[in-house]
Amino acid sequence: MLREITLGQYYPVDSVIHRMDPRTKLLGTLLFIISLFCADNIWGYGAAALFLAAVIKLSRVPFKFMVRGLKAVLVLLLISVSFNLFLTSGQVIFQIGFLKITLEGVRTAAFMALRLIFLVLGSSVMTLTTTPNELTDGLEKGLGFLNRVGVPVHEVAMMMSIALRFIPILIEEADKIMKAQMARGADFESGNLVQRAKSMVPLLVPLFISAFRRATDLAMAMEARCYRGGEGRTKMKPLRYQKRDRVSQVVLVLYLAVMIGTRFVS
Amino acid sequence: MSIKAVNLTHIYGEGTAFEQYALRDVNFEIEDGQFIGLIGHTGSGKSTLIQHLNGLLKATSGELYYNGENIYAPGYDMKALRSKVGLVFQYPEHQLFEVDVFSDVCFGPKNQGLKKEEVEERARKALELVGLDESFYAQSPFELSGGQKRRVAIAGVLAMDPEVLILDEPTAGLDPKGRDEILGQLERLHRDRGMTIILVSHSMEDIARYADRLIVMNHGEKVFDDTPRNVFRSYKELESMGLAAPQVTYIVQALRREGIPIDDSLITVEEARDAILSMVGLKTGRTEKKQNA
Numbered sequence: 240m241l242r243e244i245t246l247g248q249y250y251p252v253d254s255v256i257h258r259m260d261p262r263t264k265l266l267g268t269l270l271f272i273i274s275l276f277c278a279d280n281i282w283g284y285g286a287a288a289l290f291l292a293a294v295i296k297l298s299r300v301p302f303k304f305m306v307r308g309l310k311a312v313l314v315l316l317l318i319s320v321s322f323n324l325f326l327t328s329g330q331v332i333f334q335i336g337f338l339k340i341t342l343e344g345v346r347t348a349a350f351m352a353l354r355l356i357f358l359v360l361g362s363s364v365m366t367l368t369t370t371p372n373e374l375t376d377g378l379e380k381g382l383g384f385l386n387r388v389g390v391p392v393h394e395v396a397m398m399m400s401i402a403l404r405f406i407p408i409l410i411e412e413a414d415k416i417m418k419a420q421m422a423r424g425a426d427f428e429s430g431n432l433v434q435r436a437k438s439m440v441p442l443l444v445p446l447f448i449s450a451f452r453r454a455t456d457l458a459m460a461m462e463a464r465c466y467r468g469g470e471g472r473t474k475m476k477p478l479r480y481q482k483r484d485r486v487s488q489v490v491l492v493l494y495l496a497v498m499i500g501t502r503f504v505s
Numbered sequence: 506m507s508i509k510a511v512n513l514t515h516i517y518g519e520g521t522a523f524e525q526y527a528l529r530d531v532n533f534e535i536e537d538g539q540f541i542g543l544i545g546h547t548g549s550g551k552s553t554l555i556q557h558l559n560g561l562l563k564a565t566s567g568e569l570y571y572n573g574e575n576i577y578a579p580g581y582d583m584k585a586l587r588s589k590v591g592l593v594f595q596y597p598e599h600q601l602f603e604v605d606v607f608s609d610v611c612f613g614p615k616n617q618g619l620k621k622e623e624v625e626e627r628a629r630k631a632l633e634l635v636g637l638d639e640s641f642y643a644q645s646p647f648e649l650s651g652g653q654k655r656r657v658a659i660a661g662v663l664a665m666d667p668e669v670l671i672l673d674e675p676t677a678g679l680d681p682k683g684r685d686e687i688l689g690q691l692e693r694l695h696r697d698r699g700m701t702i703i704l705v706s707h708s709m710e711d712i713a714r715y716a717d718r719l720i721v722m723n724h725g726e727k728v729f730d731d732t733p734r735n736v737f738r739s740y741k742e743l744e745s746m747g748l749a750a751p752q753v754t755y756i757v758q759a760l761r762r763e764g765i766p767i768d769d770s771l772i773t774v775e776e777a778r779d780a781i782l783s784m785v786g787l788k789t790g791r792t793e794k795k796q797n798a
C-alpha cells in the first residue's frame with residue numbers, strides 16, 4: 240500500500256480536489272495551461288496566481304511538496320530568464336560591456352518565469368492529488384471517443400497503469416538487489432566507464448529476470464480471472480461526475496473568461 | 506571485539522508523507538562468538554536492523570561500532586566492513602546472476618581482490634559447506650530449485666570468509682532435512698571457527714535449538730534481549746506481539762497447570778523428553794526407552 244502510491248508523488252490527504260473526478264482535473268489542468276498563454280499583463284498573471292493559490296489551498300497539500308517539482312525545471316527556468324533578460328531589445332536600463340538589460344527584457348523575463356512556474360505548479364496539483372490509477376482511468380474514459388477511430392484506448396490505459404504500478408516495484412527490487420550485491424563486495428560507484436558498465440551486470444541480470452517473472456505471473460493471473468481486453472468490460476467504480484465536478488467546471492469556465500477579459504484591461 | 510549499537514534509529518522516507526519509523530532507539534552489544542536469534546512479527550524491523558550491521562543502511566540517528574570503531578566516522582572503510590560482516594538476504598533471487606553456480610559463488614571473494622586460485626578454493630569450500638557437490642558447479646543458478654538457490658546464496662557469502670555471518674530467514678523454502686543441514690552447518694561454523702552468527706527466523710524451534718541469545722523486535726523497538734529460555738518464559742507477551750514460544754513450552758506449561766512439577770524453562774523437544782522420562786522414573790534417553798518398549 241505504502242509503495243503503491245509513492246510514484247507520481249501522490250500526496251495522500253482528503254480534500255475536495257482529491258475527491259474530484261480525474262477528468263475534471265485533467266480538463267482543469269488543460270484550461271489552466273491555456274489560460275496562462277492568454278495572460279499578457281500583470282492583471283492576467285495576478286488572476287492566475289490567485290486561482291492557483293486558491294486551488295493549492297483547497298488541495299491541502301503542503302506548499303513545500305508543490306515546490307519540489309520546480310527543482311526539475313530550475314535550469315530551464317534560469318536559461319529562459321537570462322535569454323529574455325539580455326536579448327530583448329528596447330529601452331536600456333542597465334549595461335555592462337555588451338550585456339544590456341532593457342525594460343522590456345525585465346518584463347518578458349519576469350512573465351516568462353511566472354508562466355513556467357505556474358505551469359509546473361498547476362500540473363503538480365494534479366499529480367499530487369490524483370493517484371496514477373485514477374489518472375489512467377480518467378484518461379481512458381475521457382479519451383474514450385478515440386475508440387471509434389480505432390485507437391485501443393482501454394489497452395493503452397491498461398498498459399499505462401500496469402507500467403505505473405510496476406515502476407515503484409522495480410525500483411524497490413533494484414534497491415534490494417543492489418544491497419545484496421554490495422553485501423558481497425560489489426562496487427557500483429567507482430571505476431571508469433567500462434568498469435562501471437560491467438559492474439551493472441550483477442544488478443541488471445536479477446532485475447530483468449524478476450521483471451520477466453513478474454510479467455508472466457501477472458499475465459497468468461489476469462487470464463485466470465478471465466481478462467480479455469476492454470470490450471464489454473464494466474467497472475466496479477465507474478467514474479461519474481458529482482456536484483462538485485459540475486461546480487468546478489463552471490468555476491473553470493468563469494476563470495477562463497476572466498483570463499481572456501484581462502487581456503483587454505490596460 | 507564486538508558489534509555495538511547505540512540508540513540506533515531508522516526512519517524510512519524521512520521528510521515525506523510516507524515517513525515510517527522502522528527502528529527506534531535500539532541498543533545492544535554483540536560479543537564475538539555468540540549465536541544470536543532475532544525474531545519479531547513481519548514488519549517489526551528485523552531486516553532493517555541487520556542491514557545496518559554491515560553499513561548497507563545508514564541510521565537516521567544513533568551510532569554503530571564495529572570492533573570499537575564508529576562505522577559512521579568519515580573515511581571508514583565500508584567495503585572492508587562488508588567483507589567481515591557477511592549478510593545473506595531473504596531472497597536468493599536478488600543475488601544470483603552468473604552463468605553458473607561456481608562463478609556466482611566466486612563473485613564475493615573476487616571482489617575482495619583475492620588471487621584466482623584462492624577465490625576458487627574458497628568457493629569450493631563454501632559450496633561443500635552448504636552441501637552442494639561438484640555436479641552443481643556448472644549448472645545455471647536460475648534452473649535450481651528454491652532450496653538449492655538458497656544454498657548457493659549462502660555459499661556466496663560464506664566464500665567471503667566473514668567474521669560475522671547474518672542470515673535473514675535462511676530456512677524459508679527448505680525442506681526439514683535441508684533446514685537441519687543448513688542450521689547444522691551454521692552451528693558447526695559457530696562452534697569450530699567461533700564465527701558470530703545472527704539468525705533471523707520465524708521458527709521458534711530453530712531459535713530454541715541453536716541460539717544462545719535471543720533478541721525480540723516489536724514495532725521497531727527491542728523488547729527482549731536474553732537467553733531463549735528466559736524470553737520464552739514470557740510466552741504470553743510474545744503472543745500479544747504476534748509471536749509464540751516453541752510448542753514444547755506450551756506442553757510444559759499445560760503439564761504444570763495439571764500440577765505436574767516440571768521445570769518451566771524447557772524449550773527443546775530433547776530437554777522436555779529427558780525431563781519427562783526422568784520424572785516417570787527413567788534416567789534418560791533412547792536406550793532405556795528401547796529396553797522398555
Ligand SMILES: Nc1ncnc2c1ncn2[C@@H]1O[C@H](COP(=O)(O)OP(=O)(O)OP(=O)(O)O)[C@@H](O)[C@H]1O
Pocket residue numbers: 517518525526527545546547548549550551552553554
Ligand atoms: N525500503 C523501504 N522503504 C520504506 N519503508 C520500508 C522499506 N523497507 C521496509 N520498510 C518498512 O519498515 C518496516 C520494517 O520493515 P522490515 O523489512 O525491517 O521488517 P521485517 O521485520 O524484516 O519483516 P519480515 O519478517 O516480513 O521480513 C516495515 O513497516 C516496512 O513497511
Ligand SMILES: [Mg+2]
Pocket residue numbers: 551552553595673
Ligand atoms: Mg525481513
